[in-house]
Amino acid sequence: MSLRTLSRRAFPYLIVAVGGFLIAYLLLFFFAFPAEVLPDDGRIPRVVGMTYDAASSALDKAGFHAIKGETRFHKTIAAGVILDQDPPAGSVQKRGSDVTLIVSGGQATAVVPEVSGSSQQQAQIAIENAGFTFGTISQQTSNLARGAVISSDPPAGTSLQLPATVSIVLSQGPSSVQIPDLTGRTLPDARSTLEQLGLRLGATSRDTSSLMPENTVLSQAPAPGATVSSGASVNLRISRFPPPPRVDATHPDSLQLSPFAPGAAR
Numbered sequence: 214m215s216l217r218t219l220s221r222r223a224f225p226y227l228i229v230a231v232g233g234f235l236i237a238y239l240l241l242f243f244f245a246f247p248a249e250v251l252p253d254d255g256r257i258p259r260v261v262g263m264t265y266d267a268a269s270s271a272l273d274k275a276g277f278h279a280i281k282g283e284t285r286f287h288k289t290i291a292a293g294v295i296l297d298q299d300p301p302a303g304s305v306q307k308r309g310s311d312v313t314l315i316v317s318g319g320q321a322t323a324v325v326p327e328v329s330g331s332s333q334q335q336a337q338i339a340i341e342n343a344g345f346t347f348g349t350i351s352q353q354t355s356n357l358a359r360g361a362v363i364s365s366d367p368p369a370g371t372s373l374q375l376p377a378t379v380s381i382v383l384s385q386g387p388s389s390v391q392i393p394d395l396t397g398r399t400l401p402d403a404r405s406t407l408e409q410l411g412l413r414l415g416a417t418s419r420d421t422s423s424l425m426p427e428n429t430v431l432s433q434a435p436a437p438g439a440t441v442s443s444g445a446s447v448n449l450r451i452s453r454f455p456p457p458p459r460v461d462a463t464h465p466d467s468l469q470l471s472p473f474a475p476g477a478a479r
Contacts, residue, residue: 259302276308284318292319327369336362340379348380359386359411386411394437400428415446423452
């Protein structure tokens with residue numbers, strides 16, 4: 214048998230041997246170095262400006278997983294549009310990684326709370342807690358108690374885009390007031406009652422002959438039940454104990470009457 218014939222017969226076996234060696238080598242290479250043979254990294258696409266559904270679809274096609282992050286209010290970008298992404302666009306990451314998307318909540322809005330009938334302090338707290346800036350305070354007469362909130366501007370229930378300012382109107386009390394009966398009350402209590410009604414404490418006179426406790430209202434002018442304009446003054450007569458008699462140090466057995474005591478020379 215010639216060498217040429219032998220070579221022809223051996224050639225197929227040589228091919229099979231070389232092929233088998235290459236297959237074995239590739240299998241070993243795949244299992245030993247899979248990352249180098251089949252790279253698992255990808256470049257994250259830019260999805261800022263897309264809607265959340267479109268961004269999620271684009272990331273999914275690139276081999277990544279979209280995660281909805283926080284929602285941020287924005288004055289000009291519509292709700293549902295992507296404001297930011299993490300990791301950023303163009304960065305190389307492992308496929309299957311999560312990409313957090315910051316979504317626009319659109320323009321922030323709030324509803325003006327109901328504050329009528331509350332005090333100025335209560336109204337301010339409610340308005341600021343709703344997200345508004347507390348505005349100006351005006352006053353006008355009304356049947357509500359003095360200092361109570363009549364209304365707000367804009368009115369309660371109005372939906373406004375933030376930032377926005379809400380002002381209030383306070384009651385000065387009614388334009389005419391009926392004088393209450395203050396007799397028997399203490400002077401501080403009488404003053405507080407008058408101020409709540411939009412009236413003022415006028416002149417006070419002292420009566421040292423009364424047996425009522427000190428600073429008790431004995432009488433008033435105008436009389437209880439009289440109708441006066443808001444801001445009018447009410448004069449009061451108040452009980453006051455006379456000062457105790459003084460003892461003359463040189464004659465301890467004798468008493469000197471106070472010039473204000475009953476029976477003293479005037």
